[in-house]
Amino acid sequence: MAAADQKPHASAVRPRSYQDESYLRGFFGSVGDLQKAEELQDVVLEVEGWQFPCHRLVLSAASPYFRAMFTCGMAESRQKTVVLQGLDPAMFGEILSYMYSGTVHVSLDTVQPLYQAADLLQLDYLRNTCSSYMAKNVEDSTCVDLYKFADVFSVNMVLKQCLQYICSHFVKVASSEEFCSLSVNQLTGIISQDELDVKKETTVWEAVVRWVQHSREDRLHHLPSILPHIRFNLLTPYNMQMEAILAHPLVREDPGSSAIRNVVKETSNLKRRVGMDTREMALLFGDSEYGARIEMMWMNPREEEYITCEYNITSRTATVTSDNDIYILAEESDDFRTYALLKYNHVENKWEKKSSVQGVPPEDPDDDMRYEYYDYLMEVNGHLFYLVVKTSDSENDEVVLKKYNKDTNTWHCCSQPQHVGGLDINVAVSCNQHIYLFTRTEAHCYDPKEDHWCMKTNSDYIPDILYTYKAVAMGTEIIFPNTNFSKTMVYDTEKDRWLERPVKLMMNSNRDHRGVHEVTLFVLENKLHAVTDNFTYLSSSEEFIHLWLVFVYDSCEDVWRELTVLPYWVWYAIMANPMFPVARMYLPYLDASRGNKHL
Numbered sequence: 001m002a003a004a005d006q007k008p009h010a011s012a013v014r015p016r017s018y019q020d021e022s023y024l025r026g027f028f029g030s031v032g033d034l035q036k037a038e039e040l041q042d043v044v045l046e047v048e049g050w051q052f053p054c055h056r057l058v059l060s061a062a063s064p065y066f067r068a069m070f071t072c073g074m075a076e077s078r079q080k081t082v083v084l085q086g087l088d089p090a091m092f093g094e095i096l097s098y099m100y101s102g103t104v105h106v107s108l109d110t111v112q113p114l115y116q117a118a119d120l121l122q123l124d125y126l127r128n129t130c131s132s133y134m135a136k137n138v139e140d141s142t143c144v145d146l147y148k149f150a151d152v153f154s155v156n157m158v159l160k161q162c163l164q165y166i167c168s169h170f171v172k173v174a175s176s177e178e179f180c181s182l183s184v185n186q187l188t189g190i191i192s193q194d195e196l197d198v199k200k201e202t203t204v205w206e207a208v209v210r211w212v213q214h215s216r217e218d219r220l221h222h223l224p225s226i227l228p229h230i231r232f233n234l235l236t237p238y239n240m241q242m243e244a245i246l247a248h249p250l251v252r253e254d255p256g257s258s259a260i261r262n263v264v265k266e267t268s269n270l271k272r273r274v275g276m277d278t279r280e281m282a283l284l285f286g287d288s289e290y291g292a293r294i295e296m297m298w299m300n301p302r303e304e305e306y307i308t309c310e311y312n313i314t315s316r317t318a319t320v321t322s323d324n325d326i327y328i329l330a331e332e333s334d335d336f337r338t339y340a341l342l343k344y345n346h347v348e349n350k351w352e353k354k355s356s357v358q359g360v361p362p363e364d365p366d367d368d369m370r371y372e373y374y375d376y377l378m379e380v381n382g383h384l385f386y387l388v389v390k391t392s393d394s395e396n397d398e399v400v401l402k403k404y405n406k407d408t409n410t411w412h413c414c415s416q417p418q419h420v421g422g423l424d425i426n427v428a429v430s431c432n433q434h435i436y437l438f439t440r441t442e443a444h445c446y447d448p449k450e451d452h453w454c455m456k457t458n459s460d461y462i463p464d465i466l467y468t469y470k471a472v473a474m475g476t477e478i479i480f481p482n483t484n485f486s487k488t489m490v491y492d493t494e495k496d497r498w499l500e501r502p503v504k505l506m507m508n509s510n511r512d513h514r515g516v517h518e519v520t521l522f523v524l525e526n527k528l529h530a531v532t533d534n535f536t537y538l539s540s541s542e543e544f545i546h547l548w549l550v551f552v553y554d555s556c557e558d559v560w561r562e563l564t565v566l567p568y569w570v571w572y573a574i575m576a577n578p579m580f581p582v583a584r585m586y587l588p589y590l591d592a593s594r595g596n597k598h599l
Contacts, residue, residue, distance in 0.1 A: 031055075031058060031100055034055070035054070035055070035058075035100050040055060041053040041054055041055055042055060042056050043055070043056050043059070043070075043079075043080065043081075043082060044080060044081040044082070045059075045081075045082050045084055045092070045096075046081055046082065046083045046084065047083075047084050047087045047088075047089045047092045048087075048088075048089050049089075050089040050092075050093075051081070052092065052093070052096055054096065056070050058099060058100060059099065062099035062123070063099065063121045063122055063123055064122040065120065065121045065122045066121070069082070086120060087117055087120065088113050088117065090113075091110065091113045091114050091116075091117045092117060094110065094114060095114070095117050095118065095121065095123065095126065098123075098126060099123075104126060104129065106129065106130060106133045108137060108142065111130050111133050111134055112130075112134075112149050114126070114130050115127060115130035115131070115134075115149075115153065115155070116153070118130060119153065131155050131157050131158055132157070134146050134149075134150070134155070134158045134161075135157050135158050135161040136407060138158075138161045138162050138165045139165070139382075140169065140172065140173070140176075143162050143165045143166050143169075143173060144162075144166070144173065144176065144178035144179055144181065144182065145178060146158055146162050147159065147162035147163065147166060147182075147186065148181070148182065148183075148186060150162055151183075151185075151186055151189070163189070163190065163193065164195070166190055167190070167193050167195040167196050167197060167274075168195075168197050168323065168324065169197070170190075170196050170197055170198055170203070170207075170275075171197075171198065171203060174203070174206075174207035174210070175210075179207070179210075179211065180210065180211055180214035180215075182211065184219070184222045184225065184226065187208070187211055187226065188225070188226055188229050191204050191207070191208065191226075191229045191230065192229045194271050194273060194274060195273075195274045196273045196274065196275060197273070197274060197275035197278070197584075198273050198275040198276070199275050199276060199278075200234075200235075200236070200276070201230065201231050201232070201234040201235050201241075201273070202235065202241060204230050204231070205230055205245060208223075208226055208227075208230065209248065209250060212226075212250060213250070220250065223250060223251075231270040231271075231272075231273070232245075233270060234270070234272060234273070234276065274586060277586060277587050277588055278584040278585060278586050278587070279300055279303060279305060279584070279585055279587055280300060280524050280525050280582055280583070280584055280585075281298040281299060281300045281305065281307075281524075281582065281583065281584075281585045282298070282299050282300070282522050282524055282580035282581070282582050283296065283297075283298060283318060283320075283326070283580060283581050283582070283583065284296065284297045284298075284299065284570075284580060285297075285315045285318070296308070296309045296310075296311060296315075297309065297570065298585055298590065299566075299570065300524065301524075301529070301531075301550040301563055301564045301566065302524070302525070302552075302563060302564075304564065305587075306567065306570060307585075307587075307590055309349070309590075311350070311351055313328075313330040313331075313342065313351060314330055314331045315328045315329065315330050316328075316329045316330065316331065316339055316375045317329050317375040317376055317377040318377060318581050319377045319378055319379050319384070319430075319581055320379075320581045320582060320583040321379040321382070321384075322379065322382065323382075324346075324583055324584050325343060325344070326343065326344035326581070326583050327341060327342065327343050327344070327354075327377060327384060328341075328342050328344075328351070328377070329341060329342075329357070329375060329377050329386065330342055330351075332356060337358055337359045337360060337373075338356055338357070338358050339356065339357055339358075339359070339375075340353050340355075340356055341353070341354045341355045341356070341357055341384075341404065342354065344583075346585070346586055346589060347586075347589055348589070349589055349590055354409060355404070355409050355410065355411065357386055357402060357404075357411045359373065359375065359386070359388035359390075359400055360373070360388055360390045360398050360400050370392065371390055371391065371392045371396075372390075372391045372392070372424075373388060373389070373390055373391075374388065374389040374391075374426055374428075374469075375387075375388050376388070376389075376428040378428070378429070378430035378435060379430060380430050380433055380434065380435060380448050381433050381448065383403060383404065383448065384403070384404035384406075385401060385402065385403055385404070385414070385430070385435060385448070386401070386402045386404070386411070387399070387400070387401050387428050387435065387437070388400050389423055389426050389428070389437075390423075391423045391424045391426075397420070397423045399416055399417055399420055399423070399437070400413070400416065401413070401414040401415070401416065401435070401446065402414060403448070414446070414448075414451055415446075415451050415452060415453060416453070417437065417444045417446070417453040418453065420437070420439060420442060420444065421439060421440075421441045421442055422439040422440030422441035422442060423439050423440075424440065425439065425440040425466045425467060425469075426438065426439045426440075426466065426469075427466055427469055427470065427471045427480070429471050429472070429473050429478050430473065431473035431476065431477070431478050431493050432473075432476045432493040432494065433448070434446060434447055434448070434493065435448070436456070436478060436491075436493070438462060438466060438471070438480075438491075439462075439466075440462065440466060441458070441462070442455065442458060443455065443456040443457065443458050443459075443462070443491070444456065445493075456496055457496045457497065457498065459489060459491075459498040461482075461489050461498070461500070462489075464482050464483070465480035465481065465482050465488075465489045466480070467482075467483050468480070468481055468482065468483055468518075468519060470519070470520050470521065470579060471521070471579075472521040472522055472523055472528070472579065473523075474523050474528060476492065476493050476494045477490050477491065477492055477493065478490070478491045478493065479491075479521055479528065481503075481519045481520075481521055481530065483517075483519075484515065484516050484517070485503055485505075485516040485519040485530065485532055486502070486503055487500055487501060487502050487503055488500075488501045488503060488521075489501075501558075503560060504558065504559045504560060505551065505559075505560050505562070506559050506560065506561045506562060507549075507562050508562050515534065515535050516532045516533065516534055517533045517534075517535070518532065518533035519531070519532045519533070520579070520580060522579070522580035522582060523582060524582050527552050527553065528552070528553040528555075529550060529551065529552050529553070529563070530550070530551045530552075530553070530560060531548060531549070531550050531551075531566070531580075532548070532549050532550075532551065533546075533548055534546070534547050534548070534549050547565055547566075548565070548566040548568075548570065549562055549563075549564075549565055549566070550562070550563045550564050550565075550566060551563060
């Protein structure tokens with residue numbers, strides 16, 4: 001074959017595709033410019049008397065609704081002005097801006113009408129964006145309103161998120177004015193949930209009574225259809241509670257009360273609510289340095305509940321959020337300063353990784369200086385913060401604060417306190433929507449809203465109390481024990497004032513207290529508790545013994561009363577913990593998990 005007849009190698013003629021990103025950006029810009037200049041517009045859309053000149057091509061490309069209108073032989077395809085029904089002019093203007101630019105602005109005030117318009121015009125991206133926005137903004141002030149909207153428009157993602165939030169905060173939500181605006185079907189949809197966080201079923205009954213009485217004449221006839229969703233079999237004591245309900249005016253005075261009485265008296269095998277089997281428990285981490293034989297332990301000394309858990313992770317610090325989400329920072333790899341952020345899955349009793357975060361940069365291998373690190377994971381107003389304090393024998397001390405963005409699963413650096421001294425002793429606590437860092441010589445406060453640190457009033461007692469490396473926040477106060485637990489120092493965050501409170505210990509009669517060597521404070525069931533390492537003299541045997549005791553503070557009499565003696569094997573976990581985060585744990589899930597011991 002002649003050289004001229006030979007075909008070139010396939011690779012030499014392989015086709016390729018090219019995409020001009022600048023052309024795409026320029027195209028959208030040019031289309032937007034045509035709209036602003038009111039050029040080449042070939043249709044006018046009218047919404048409640050407002051007129052919007054547009055391009056049929058852009059409308060058809062952006063929305064299946066308009067594509068069908070202009071290409072399927074409908075009457076509107078031949079009209080110069082098309083009247084649209086069921087739309088708000090302001091929202092349609094926002095949607096039109098989106099169709100010409102690809103950008104949309106969403107707020108709590110606009111998200112619901114924007115979703116409705118996007119749903120009508122079949123704009124999937126905009127509808128999904130609104131759904132996501134609503135789901136991420138479910139909170140006390142919005143949950144009922146968003147729940148009602150999601151129910152009417154079948155926005156399942158938002159409905160699920162709202163229902164979960166309302167169940168977790170039922171007591172608070174049920175006392176709100178918005179709760180009384182629910183429809184009967186929306187009400188029963190909530191109170192029929194197993195996940196309702198209530199400790200007793202009378203809470204559900206009281207919520208129903210409040211809902212009915214809000215509009216008694218219109219709602220009383222719904223009571224027979226609502227009552228089957230109340231789990232009367234869970235009332236304790238049953239007879240007394242049933243008598244009170246049957247004697248209630250809503251039941252006694254209603255003309256159909258006989259039918260209601262029959263519903264109320266029926267027994268049922270409905271499951272217990274999640275809240276009935278939850279218990280507040282303090283979280284402790286074992287430490288192999290002290291010979292601990294457990295990795296984590298949940299404890300409620302008042303109920304003598306001690307549950308050990310094995311998760312094969314090494315935790316640096318932990319926190320429990322206001323929504324009862326438990327987070328820890330755990331060692332992730334050989335990189336000493338990189339940690340994994342793990343969130344606890346209550347249902348499956350396991351830790352799930354959310355992200356990674358680096359504290360201060362790792363040390364230089366050639367640097368002979370020894371450094372110490374203090375890590376704190378805290379929540380402020382629903383946001384997670386990671387504070388790390390690096391200290392050394394030189395002037396290379398450093399404080400780093402990072403904020404976690406749940407939406408993007410990323411960490412962002414925050415401002416740092418200026419001229420911090422005495423970092424070799426430090427304690428950090430979140431309290432009253434701020435972060436407080438106490439050092440040997442100073443007290444600093446961080447305001448997340450302003451991303452700003454400021455100095456607070458110092459105390460001459462700070463060096464003494466900080467040697468315990470322990471503190472606890474309760475309400476608007478931060479409480480510090482001194483090393484031998486002879487007193488506590490209280491910092492009032494609202495008044496920027498320090499108070500000293502002597503500690504009076506009330507021991508059991510057969511023991512004589514001879515000294516405390518370790519103490520940790522924690523708040524459990526809204527009461528201040530202390531775990532102390534004691535040398536105690538037993539009058540019965542005339543010998544000294546070493547005990548870990550739990551005390552609870554009696555605010556009425558200003559004394560600490562002995563609550564219980566901890567089992568000896570719990571000591572090792574306590575020795576490794578400067579602070580005990582407290583969470584509501586669902587005991588059936590926790591007990592049923594493999595590797596756990598309920599003691």
